[in-house]
Amino acid sequence: MKATCLNIVLLLAGIAATSCTEDSYWCKPLVGGTLQCNHFPNEILAGISEVKIVEFMEQYNEVIVNSSCFESETWSKVTHLTLDDRSVDNGDRILKFQAKCFIQLDVLQELHVHVARQIRLEPDAFLGLNFTKVLDFSECGRLSLGELSSAIGSANIKSLERLEISSIGTRNGAFEINRDFFEALANTNIKHIDMSKNVVTQFRPFQLHLLEKLEVLNLSNSPITDISLNYNNSVKHSTLYKSLKVLDLSHINLPRFEFLIEDSVQFIDVFRVSHISYFLEQVFSIRSINGSGILKQTLEIRILNFTVANDIQWLLQEINLSKNNLIRLDVQIYCGNHTANRITMIDLAENNLEFLHPSILSFMPRIETLDLSNNLLNKMMDESDILFENLLSSLLQLKSISLSANNLLAIPKNMFVKNVDLETVDLSSNSISQVTFTLSHAKKLKFLDLRNNEIKFIDETSIELLNSISTEKCPEAIVNLQDNPVSCSECKSERFLTWLLQTKIINPSKVKCIGENGNRIKVTNAAIELVQQICERQKVLIATSVSAGTFVLLVIIFITFVYKRWTQIRKKRNRKSVLQLLQNGQGKFEFVAFLSYSSSDEEFVESNVYYSLRDNLKLQTGIQRELVCSGDRFLRPGFFVLDETIRCIEKSAVIIIVLSNDFCTSNYCHNELEQAIQLQRPIILMIKGTVDEELMKPRLKLLYKENVRILWTEQNGQYVLKTTWENVCSSVLDLIAFNL
Structure with missing residues (x-):
């Protein structure tokens, strides 16, 4: 069964053989000037600027969208149009967009199509979309990227700023991001492209130079079979990623780059290897890069030296390299004044990272946010506590550091002494039992997270270090001790619990301690009284034990004396008996x-x-x-x-x-x-x-x-x-x- 947008008229005339009746079509207004229908309505109510057409393909093998769908003058005021039918079938049902089908939608700004069936686009399908800023074909699993590129290129949509085409290859298989795609967008005002959750056979980054206004490119969760760093010499290097600000490559499963660094290399000047130099210069011109989960193989770099000698323009500000199996990064970087001084955020979380040379961080001296959580940096602490203590010493502008979940038993005393601008320190989910580090210099500190550690009680040294934390900028509670096995069943906890109720840097209402029966109770004066009772019982028990012990000791001494005396007598008697027997x-x-x-x-x-x-x-x-x-x-x-x-x-x-x-x-x-x-x-x-x-x-x-x-x-x-x-x-x- 085929249906065009005249289906209502055809059905009323009895032309189309279908079980549907006029009563099966519905429309209902939603808040915010939105109309939702399960068909293409002839008329649009006054005040409606957004139309959502849902579940409109269930009864047809083929639905054709043409200009007659929107011929009423009332459609001309629609600014947002959504076609949404995600019901999946294994047949050949088709949604077809004919040439100039949107010609009547003079002011349409956003077109969203989310259809699981096969989609066909005629080359001139988008002609007339002169003011459209957003094209969204995400989750159209059977859409051809080639047809989409052709339709965009033919329409010459100069106003287009955003293109959403995530998950378009889930049914048709992998596709190639070729030059035709970039040329189709070259004459638009494109700023944002989302191509996530696809399977890409080929991608050439240098072709991005055609999109001079592109700011955001999302390729996340899109495995790329072939990616080349080779570039066209005719392209001016400085304009390759001229405007690109955000590049999301997370979980793209990059192919291995064996050609970058050979196993035998111990020293390399990365800016004297032409293709690497050029590629890195372009990458560093991007503001934010998400490279989370791009490497599936384990990467260990041991005792490798990098020299940075070129004075390039560092524009990169944020980089995410989490979940990349970066086990060991024992790299010393010699950079002089050529540092990556624009980078303010780096994420190395969830890498199973065992070693990170401080030289790497010194190459990025203006880092403000550093995430090293969910790694194994306790092994670095065991290997070289000096290098670990100096890991952050070059980051004078550091504001936030996370060392959560690193199996750390203790933190070196001077770990943070150079980080005077610290605001947040996350040491949660480790095995810390005492506060061994100083933060007295961090006058801007707002939060110290010690949740989920092994703190049973805090000794005098730890209390002194915590008392040294400044509360000038943040007079409220700034230390979190939740989910620690704080004890209120031991006498040595009394001093800590008393301090806990008196200090202003910890909110005691959020801390619970473990009583004698293993139950968790709130830290209050009642808890302290309980500990004091335990102390009194222990004193009585100790006194009784000492008395009993003294008595037992005296008895033992007496018995020992008697036994030795008896042994001497017996020995003499036996010796006398032996001599008598020998005499006989x-x-x-x-x-x-x-x-x-x-x-x-x-x-x-x-x-x-x-x-x-x-x-x-x-x-x-x-x-x-x-x-x-x-x-x-x-x-x-x-x-x-x-x-x-x-x-x-x-x-x-x-x-x-x-x-x-x-x-x-x-x-x-x-x-x-x-x-x-x-x-x-x-x-x-x-x-x-x-x-x-x-x-x-x-x-x-x-x-x-x-x-x-x-x-x-x-x-x-x-x-x-x-x-x-x-x-x-x-x-x-x-x-x-x-x-x-």
């Missing part, structure tokens, strides 16, 4: 010790061990018989060696092993060790020089590591005992007593 010489008390050693160590034992051990044992026990048993002296000739060894060990109270590498490799020696272990005799290791642990079997290694050893060291060819024989013999007798 029965059973395992016939010998004090059995000496076990390798035959390779016999000379060492005879010269250094046997006689000294025997004589000192006799001296300490008063027993004159033989108290040290060794195999060669007490084994009975003709008897089985193993049986004789067991007999000697059974008659000895302690086993002393002379441990050497030869002992470790002797099966016979290990047999003596196993017999001693089976007979549950105490074993003392006497170490001869250095012994290789790798030669020891598991049981022997365990004894070596767990028990105190008697050590022999070799000095000048002689073996020297590291302790005294008196200590050795006394320890042997104590060991026997311990095992009674």
Whole structure:
């Protein structure tokens, strides 16, 4: 079914076959001199300057807009016209604008078309729009940019100032922004172009020189497949972006620019590389650039030097580089007097930024607003607290700084000392527990945001630093402590809470503290009384604890004294019992010790061990018989060696092993060790020089590591005992007593 703007007449005459009736058409006036209809009305009521035609395509496969739509004289006073039908279908329904269809709209200033169906524009469709300032075809997903360019170019709309064509390629696919588009607008007064939310296959920035009055260009959320920085030499560089003030490139998903800087480059003069120099000069002539989210790949620049030597005209004032994965910017810029001294705002938020060299900010010394929020600058603080403390030192005109959400534990004391014009400091959503920085010099400070940190209470140093903040320019509360885990369940919070109610720089009604039960309560005198009660309870508890502790300590001292006394008595009694048993010489008390050693160590034992051990044992026990048993002296000739060894060990109270590498490799020696272990005799290791642990079997290694050893060291060819024989013999007798 086809419909022209004469559809009402045709329907009344019964020409068009449709289920619609005259009753299905409606119009209703809205406030502000607006009329809303679902068809093109024949007449416009007096006093109406804006007409909105909505949902007008539902019944037709094709709607044709021609001059007959607006032939009534009453249409000539309409200044704003909107065609809005966003119902989507998968068919071929068409909205067609014929040549000179708007010729009757003499004073139309704004034309808005938002139609999801296919749109066809004849080349002369806009002829007659001599006073139109705004053309808005946004969300026309099936509109051809080529047809739109042709229609604008043919009409030569000199009054056109604003063109809205966002989301026009959502159904037709990607399109190319070519020279035809710019030439069609060249003779207009175009100041604002919105081409956001499209898919662009090709864009040549140098063609913007055709639009000498363009002030705003919005390409946000428009992926660009091919963007070239090459330029036409015939174009005067100074006029490329002559009037452009705002360029929005946010989230355009730029292709990679590998040709700009090679990986191996450590030093570059950016104004001596022709295409980069030219491009940057043109970019810097724009007032505001939004480059948020244009880089999807992670960018890390380490130890790179830039030299700025050209004296170019810096007109750039605001730049947004947020959400670009700028992980590390370790760049030193050598600029002399050639600074970007017009830039007053820079946004580097949400970059996961771990390092930002202060030299970068010193290149833009007149920054007034700096957003570094939602980054990881705590890593820069850990890496170099000096560089972090001096990050803002060159920004003498800084008014607003945001370091929110950077995982910062503390702020260096002199972080802001050079920023005397500071008005706003945002340190919210970090992990700050105390105020460690000074702001006494910031006489214009209006707001310090410490929300959502880890402040439980503020110590005296922090209170002193906060008290130093000037309230001359802003006598009202300027510090925000909301959403901190302020404690009113600890005695040490009393001083802070008292100060909180007295100071003028914080509004205590907006601060809540956490009580003993974990509930949040308002900071009032009642909260302070609660803390004081807690303090009193703690004092009583401490006094009680001290008293109880003192009593317990006295009891422990008494018990320790009694135990030691009892231990001494028991030790003497046991020693006396041991001496009596040794005096009787029965059973395992016939010998004090059995000496076990390798035959390779016999000379060492005879010269250094046997006689000294025997004589000192006799001296300490008063027993004159033989108290040290060794195999060669007490084994009975003709008897089985193993049986004789067991007999000697059974008659000895302690086993002393002379441990050497030869002992470790002797099966016979290990047999003596196993017999001693089976007979549950105490074993003392006497170490001869250095012994290789790798030669020891598991049981022997365990004894070596767990028990105190008697050590022999070799000095000048002689073996020297590291302790005294008196200590050795006394320890042997104590060991026997311990095992009674």
